[in-house]
Amino acid sequence: MARDDLYIAVPSSFRCPISLDVMKSPVSLCTGVTYDRASIQRWLDSGNNTCPATMQVLESKDLVPNRNLQRLIQIWLDSVARRQLDADSVRNSAAVPSQNQVKLLVKHLDINCFSSLTKIICFARESEENREFLAKMDGFFSKVLDFMRNAESGIKIVEQVVKILDLMLTKISDKKPLLETNCLSAILLVLQRGNSDSQIEAVRLLESIAVDGESKLKIGRKEGLVAELVKSLRKENPRLIEASLSFFIAITMPKRIKTVVIQYRIIPELKYLLSQPNTTTSITEKALELLEELSTCKEGRVEIWHDSVLLGRIAETVLKVSSNATEHAVAILWSGCYLFRDRKAQEAVASSNGMTKLLLLMQSNCSPAVRQMSGDLVK
Numbered sequence: 001m002a003r004d005d006l007y008i009a010v011p012s013s014f015r016c017p018i019s020l021d022v023m024k025s026p027v028s029l030c031t032g033v034t035y036d037r038a039s040i041q042r043w044l045d046s047g048n049n050t051c052p053a054t055m056q057v058l059e060s061k062d063l064v065p066n067r068n069l070q071r072l073i074q075i076w077l078d079s080v081a082r083r084q085l086d087a088d089s090v091r092n093s094a095a096v097p098s099q100n101q102v103k104l105l106v107k108h109l110d111i112n113c114f115s116s117l118t119k120i121i122c123f124a125r126e127s128e129e130n131r132e133f134l135a136k137m138d139g140f141f142s143k144v145l146d147f148m149r150n151a152e153s154g155i156k157i158v159e160q161v162v163k164i165l166d167l168m169l170t171k172i173s174d175k176k177p178l179l180e181t182n183c184l185s186a187i188l189l190v191l192q193r194g195n196s197d198s199q200i201e202a203v204r205l206l207e208s209i210a211v212d213g214e215s216k217l218k219i220g221r222k223e224g225l226v227a228e229l230v231k232s233l234r235k236e237n238p239r240l241i242e243a244s245l246s247f248f249i250a251i252t253m254p255k256r257i258k259t260v261v262i263q264y265r266i267i268p269e270l271k272y273l274l275s276q277p278n279t280t281t282s283i284t285e286k287a288l289e290l291l292e293e294l295s296t297c298k299e300g301r302v303e304i305w306h307d308s309v310l311l312g313r314i315a316e317t318v319l320k321v322s323s324n325a326t327e328h329a330v331a332i333l334w335s336g337c338y339l340f341r342d343r344k345a346q347e348a349v350a351s352s353n354g355m356t357k358l359l360l361l362m363q364s365n366c367s368p369a370v371r372q373m374s375g376d377l378v379k
Contacts, residue, residue, distance in 0.1 A: 014073050017053045018043065022077075025278035026070050027063040031056050034066045037277070065277045074238075074280065095119070096126050099133055109143050117147075117160035124167045135171035145177055148186040158186045159198040166201035175209045184222045191228045196237050203229065203243040210251045220257045226264050233269040238280055241273070245286035249293060258297045267294065267303050267310070274313040284321050288314065288328035295332050305336040311348035318357045319364065326361065327370050334373040349377070 016023045016036035025037040031051040035043075040052070040063065049058050097105065097119050105116045123130050134140050147153045147161045165172070177183065190202040206225075210216045220226055232244045248266065252258050270287045273279050279287075291314070294300035304310060317329045336345035349355070358374045366374070 026066040028066050030060045097123050149182045155193050159194050162190050162201050169208045178209045179218050188225050200240050200243045203247050207247040207250050213254050216251045216257050220260045230264045230266050249290050252293050255297050262299045271310045281322050285324045292328045292331050295335050305342045305345035308348035330370050330373050338376045
C-alpha cells in the first residue's frame with residue numbers, strides 16, 4: 001500500500017491467500033487456514049472441495065469467523081489511517097493560517113467561501129487553542145450557520161460547514177439555531193449526498209443537539225431524517241453505523257420517538273446487523289442496547305418478541321461477544337420471557353438453546369443483576 005511518500009507494508013497474515021488483498025471478513029476452514037469470506041465462498045461455490053492453500057480434501061465446508069484476526073486487522077487499519085492523517089497534517093502544517101488571517105477570512109466569508117472555509121477547518125484542526133479562538137470571535141457561528149440557512153448553498157459548502165461545527169461541538173453554547181428547519185434540511189442533504197466522513201460528522205452533530213425532549217422530537221419529526229439514518233445502518237462503513245446507532249440510542253428516550261423510529265423499520269435493520277458474521281463488537285453492543293431501549297414500548301416489544309429469528313440472534317450473543325452485549329441481551333430476554341411472560345418469546349428462547357447459555361452464565365463471573373435475571377429466566 002503506497003501513498004505519495006508514505007509506504008505501509010501489509011502483514012502477510014492479513015492478506016487472503018486467494019485474492020492477496022487485506023481480508024474484510026476473515027473466516028477459517030477446518031484445515032485451520034483463514035481466507036476472506038467472499039473469496040473462499042466463490043471457490044466453494046465453483047464446486048471445489050479442497051483447501052486452496054493446502055489442497056487437503058475438506059471434511060466440512062463450514063466457514064468459522066476468525067474474530068481475533070478481524071480485530072487485529074481493524075486495529076491495523078485504524079493505525080494506518082492515523083499515520084496517513086499525521087502525514088497529511090505535516091504536509092499541510094505550512095498552510096495553517098494565523099489568527100489575524102482567520103479574522104480576515106471570517107470577515108469576508110461570503111467571498112471565495114469554499115477556500116475560506118477550508119482554511120478555517122485547517123486552523124480549527126490545529127489545536128484546542130485555535131478552536132477556543134474561533135468560539136470567542138464575535139459573529140463566527142452566526143456567519144457559518146448562514147450557509148446552512150441558505151437553501152442555495154451547495155453540498156460541498158454544507159459539508160465544510162458541518163466539518164467546522166463537528167470540530168467545534170464542545171464550543172457551541174447555543175445549539176438551538178441548528179434545530180431550525182433549514183439547518184436540519186442542510187444536515188439531511190449531507191446524509192443523502194455527502195461523503196462518508198461528512199455523513200459521520202453530520203450524525204455526530206445531530207446527536208449533540210438532541211439534548212432534551214423538545215429537540216429530540218423536532219429531529220424525529222423532520223421529514224426524511226430518521227429514514228435516512230435508518231438506511232445508513234446498511235452502508236459498508238462501520239464508523240457510520242456506530243455513529244448512527246449512538247444517535248438512535250441518544251434520541252429514543254421519549255416514547256413518541258421510539259414509535260417513529262420503529263415505524264421506519266429500524267428493528268429489521270438491527271436484526272440484519274446481528275446476523276452479519278463480520279459485525280464488530282462495538283456495533284453488536286450498540287444494536288443490542290438500542291433493542292433493549294425499543295423493547296420498553298409496546299410497539300417494540302411486539303415486533304421483537306414475535307420474531308423468533310431475531311430472538312435467536314439475541315440469545316446467540318450471550319457469552320459470545322462481550323460482557324456488555326451479554327447484559328443487554330439478557331435484559332431483552334428477561335423483559336419478554338419473565339417480566340411480560342410472552343409465550344412466543346419463551347418458545348423462541350427455548351428453541352435457540354438459550355437455557356443452556358443462561359445456566360452457563362449463572363456460573364460465570366457476571367454482574368449480580370445479570371445473574372438474577374438469568375435465574376429468573378431459567379425458572
